Amino acid sequence: METKLDSQSTVLLPPDPPGPMKWIRDxxxxxxxxxxxxxxxxxxxxxxxxxxxxxxxxxADWRPxxxxxxxxAIGQYPRDQMWRVGxxxxxxxxxxxxxxxxWNGMLRSIxxxxxxxxGAAALLPVSHPxxxxxxxxxxxxxxxxxxxxxxxxxIKGLKTLVITMAWLMVPILAVIxxxxxxxxxxxxxxxxxxxGGLMVTFLxxxxxxxxxxxxxVLLALGRRSKLPVVKGFSVIWIETIRGVPLITILFMFSxxxxxxxxxxxxxxxxxxxxxxxxxxxxxxxxxxVRGGLQSVPEGQIEAAKAxxxxxxxxxxxxVLPQAIRAVIPAIVGQFISLFKDTTLVVIxxxxxxxxxxKSIINSQPAFVQLQTEVYIFIAAVYWIFSYLxxxxxxxxxxxxGVGDR
Amino acid sequence: MENSKQSPHSIPFYRxxxxxxxxxxxxxxxxxxxLVIWLAINFKEAADARGLALSYDFLSNPAGFPISDPAIxxxxxxxxxxxxxxxxxxxxxxxxxxxxxxTILGTLVALARLSSNWLLSRLALVYxxxxxxxxxxxxxxxWYFAIFQKLPVVGEAIRLPGPVFLTRRGIYMAWPRLTExxxxxxxxxLVGLVLAVFAFYFLxxxxxxxxxxxxxxxxxxxxxxxxxxAGWFLSGGRPFVLDVPELSGFNFQGGKRLTPEFAGLFIxxxxxxxxxxxxxxxxxIQAVDRGQIEAARAxxxxQFQVLTLVVMPQALRIIVPPMISQYLNLxxxxxxxxxxxxxxxxxxxxxxxxxxxxxxxxxxxxxxxxLTLSLLTSFILNFYxxxxxxxxx
Numbered sequence: 040m041e042t043k044l045d046s047q048s049t050v051l052l053p054p055d056p057p058g059p060m061k062w063i064r065d066x067x068x069x070x071x072x073x074x075x076x077x078x079x080x081x082x083x084x085x086x087x088x089x090x091x092x093x094x095x096x097x098x099a100d101w102r103p104x105x106x107x108x109x110x111x112a113i114g115q116y117p118r119d120q121m122w123r124v125g126x127x128x129x130x131x132x133x134x135x136x137x138x139x140x141x142w143n144g145m146l147r148s149i150x151x152x153x154x155x156x157x158g159a160a161a162l163l164p165v166s167h168p169x170x171x172x173x174x175x176x177x178x179x180x181x182x183x184x185x186x187x188x189x190x191x192x193x194i195k196g197l198k199t200l201v202i203t204m205a206w207l208m209v210p211i212l213a214v215i216x217x218x219x220x221x222x223x224x225x226x227x228x229x230x231x232x233x234x235g236g237l238m239v240t241f242l243x244x245x246x247x248x249x250x251x252x253x254x255x256v257l258l259a260l261g262r263r264s265k266l267p268v269v270k271g272f273s274v275i276w277i278e279t280i281r282g283v284p285l286i287t288i289l290f291m292f293s294x295x296x297x298x299x300x301x302x303x304x305x306x307x308x309x310x311x312x313x314x315x316x317x318x319x320x321x322x323x324x325x326x327x328v329r330g331g332l333q334s335v336p337e338g339q340i341e342a343a344k345a346x347x348x349x350x351x352x353x354x355x356x357x358v359l360p361q362a363i364r365a366v367i368p369a370i371v372g373q374f375i376s377l378f379k380d381t382t383l384v385v386i387x388x389x390x391x392x393x394x395x396x397k398s399i400i401n402s403q404p405a406f407v408q409l410q411t412e413v414y415i416f417i418a419a420v421y422w423i424f425s426y427l428x429x430x431x432x433x434x435x436x437x438x439x440g441v442g443d444r
Numbered sequence: 445m446e447n448s449k450q451s452p453h454s455i456p457f458y459r460x461x462x463x464x465x466x467x468x469x470x471x472x473x474x475x476x477x478x479l480v481i482w483l484a485i486n487f488k489e490a491a492d493a494r495g496l497a498l499s500y501d502f503l504s505n506p507a508g509f510p511i512s513d514p515a516i517x518x519x520x521x522x523x524x525x526x527x528x529x530x531x532x533x534x535x536x537x538x539x540x541x542x543x544x545x546x547t548i549l550g551t552l553v554a555l556a557r558l559s560s561n562w563l564l565s566r567l568a569l570v571y572x573x574x575x576x577x578x579x580x581x582x583x584x585x586x587w588y589f590a591i592f593q594k595l596p597v598v599g600e601a602i603r604l605p606g607p608v609f610l611t612r613r614g615i616y617m618a619w620p621r622l623t624e625x626x627x628x629x630x631x632x633x634l635v636g637l638v639l640a641v642f643a644f645y646f647l648x649x650x651x652x653x654x655x656x657x658x659x660x661x662x663x664x665x666x667x668x669x670x671x672x673x674a675g676w677f678l679s680g681g682r683p684f685v686l687d688v689p690e691l692s693g694f695n696f697q698g699g700k701r702l703t704p705e706f707a708g709l710f711i712x713x714x715x716x717x718x719x720x721x722x723x724x725x726x727x728x729i730q731a732v733d734r735g736q737i738e739a740a741r742a743x744x745x746x747q748f749q750v751l752t753l754v755v756m757p758q759a760l761r762i763i764v765p766p767m768i769s770q771y772l773n774l775x776x777x778x779x780x781x782x783x784x785x786x787x788x789x790x791x792x793x794x795x796x797x798x799x800x801x802x803x804x805x806x807x808x809x810x811x812x813x814x815l816t817l818s819l820l821t822s823f824i825l826n827f828y829x830x831x832x833x834x835x836x837x
Binding site: 066067069073076077079080081083084265266267268269272278279281282283284285286287290291294295297298299300301302349350379380382383385386393410411414415417418421422425426429 | 459461465468469472473476483484486487489490491493496559560561562563564566567573574576577578579580581582583585586589590593594776777779780782783790794797803804807810811814815818819
């Protein structure tokens with residue numbers, strides 16, 4: 040907002056006393072054209088807000104959204120096994136609390152936000168069959184879990200490495216909890232065909248970014264390598280994947296891959312979608328990491344050599360740690376777009392958050408007329424998540440000070 | 445990474461970087477080649493078991509499936525080659541129009557965002573934040589299912605000035621149609637356009653080289669107007685007629701029809717990408733040093749001149765590279781056409797996979813076309829980018 044192209048008055052007069060009237064005059068009615076723009080914008084705003092509000096409150100029929108919120112959250116996951124999803128979510132919530140206790144800063148806002156959301160959800164003044172006492176107790180319990188995490192995080196001598204490892208364990212534990220084991224009574228197997236909703240969306244996005252990271256780092260190193268064969272393979276991989284749409288990669292894994300694997304092998308459908316997301320994401324991670332590698336000054340490498348480090352040590356102890364630190368904001372940005380891109384798995388028939396919306400629409404003839412409501416709700420949820428994440432990523436950027444370099 | 449030059453005989457072979465390098469290359473090649481061979485063997489088995497083929501012979505067979513809204517003439521008894529061409533042209537059509545629209549809309553939103561009018565700037569911010577934070581597929585569903593599918597039936601079409609009729613069957617609008625004598629007008633119009641552009645660049649270059657006034661802007665406009673007017677008179681003053689759609693029976697006749705699928709994809713794609721382009725343009729303009737603008741004003745340039753001669757040329761250098769990737773994104777994202785039933789290259793390919801049972805060759809073809817498209821676009825735009833960057837650094 041610093042650079043503005045229109046001319047300012049050059050006549051030297053004592054400045055007006057600051058105040059709301061001056062602000063309005065400067066920013067809204069500075070000149071004739073400005074006034075016209077203000078009036079046009081005001082009318083636009085007025086129509087947007089009034090028509091949206093009257094539609095949302097009066098004409099819209101939110102039955103397809105409110106009838107079964109659980110479907111949107113976890114899909115067809117067996118309702119008697121819901122505790123597993125709840126436990127996985129609480130583990131993540133606990134880790135947010137722990138990180139708050141350890142690092143404070145932005146994680147404090149996130150944790151407090153989580154507590155507010157869970158607290159409000161627990162006390163939501165509606166009567167709904169899916170919103171029974173145990174659900175409310177669970178939601179309210181998460182507030183306490185954040186607190187518990189906070190006090191764990193405050194323990195002196197808790198290493199950063201331990202917390203990072205614990206964070207990495209959360210998605211692994213979550214997948215184990217979700218899928219369970221064949222023949223285990225208290226953790227029976229739940230087929231991925233019944234997984235759905237936000238659970239799958241987050242699984243694909245988080246799994247995609249985490250699993251693509253090591254692959255992306257290898258590819259980035261390969262692309263920077265002086266060895267022609269290694270470099271060639273990396274470049275071909277990265278550029279091919281960046282050159283084709285995600286949907287072609289999804290189809291490749293969902294249809295074509297089966298032809299290239301041994302006949303008897305049958306990969307799970309969700310796993311194939313995850314593989315496609317990982318492969319897709321790896322090319323973009325590689326380009327981000329390459330940017331980070333380039334930002335490490337040559338002198339660092341020379342100094343490491345001078346100390347007698349070999350290539351592997353120079354890379355692993357000197358270059359990569361600095362490079363990865365520099366690319367964290369870019370990776371967060373990539374996570375946000377991956378979170379949005381995972382919606383494409385709908386096209387290969389996976390019930391992610393959007394897919395559940397589609398199947399709810401098709402579940403009842405009456406709902407077909409209510410598509411607008413469902414898609415608006417879905418858009419709103421995606422919007423809230425990615426908007427909050429983009430605010431968080433800006434904060435990360437500020438904390439790491441990457442912007443000032 | 446560099447080979448160590450000292451003491452060649454004192455290090456054991458497993459720490460000699462030259463040997464490690466060769467070893468790494470051999471191992472990685474063997475791994476990749478091994479993987480490819482393994483996949484090929486598996487495919488051979490699958491192909492033998494299911495009777496799949498790897499040849500492209502089927503391309504000349506009749507495709508046998510209809511394509512709605514083809515860019516060129518097409519019928520199901522035409523060949524697969526023709527079907528893929530139609531698909532590719534449908535992709536190019538929506539991507540081309542989408543890129544132009546998104547650029548114009550994005551630039552306008554960026555200018556609104558930078559406006560000193562607080563309210564207008566907020567309005568632009570709402571637009572940008574809305575489009576940047578929802579998935580494109582959800583936006584397309586909103587446009588297609590929640591808006592274009594909810595339009596009234598043909599009999600109760602919404603009439604907009606133009607006239608443009610909005611119906612569930614599509615958007616009908618008035619469209620100029622060449623008359624029989626209009627051919628000469630079209631030719632002269634195009635010739636005038638080419639000559640005007642040519643004159644513009646030639647005369648501007650002469651002005652830059654010699655410093656003499658060549659009135660390049662005025663001359664090129666005059667050339668264009670003269671040729672257009674000549675065409676107008678040669679075609680007897682009626683080069684084209686406005687073809688207005690009219691309701692006859694259960695449908696509109698005449699005019700131009702945009703199918704709801706095309707309209708949904710085109711509008712969703714352009715508006716989505718415009719949100720990203722707006723941020724690119726805004727960042728580019730804001731990156732121009734404020735001192736440059738003040739200096740330009742100090743030497744007496746007008747507001748318009750400051751923008752066109754000082755701000756834009758410098759901002760473009762920053763804008764073009766991220767803009768290229770937005771254009772590429774838009775082209776790739778047009779493959780989401782499949783989800784709302786517009787038949788682009790990818791959806792034609794998908795039908796062909798099911799129909800012909802030749803999944804692998806069809807799929808490979810589609811991938812290669814997209815890849816070529818991406819590489820070609822980035823090649824052309826990078827060429828342009830290199831031209832406008834600072835030289836001799």
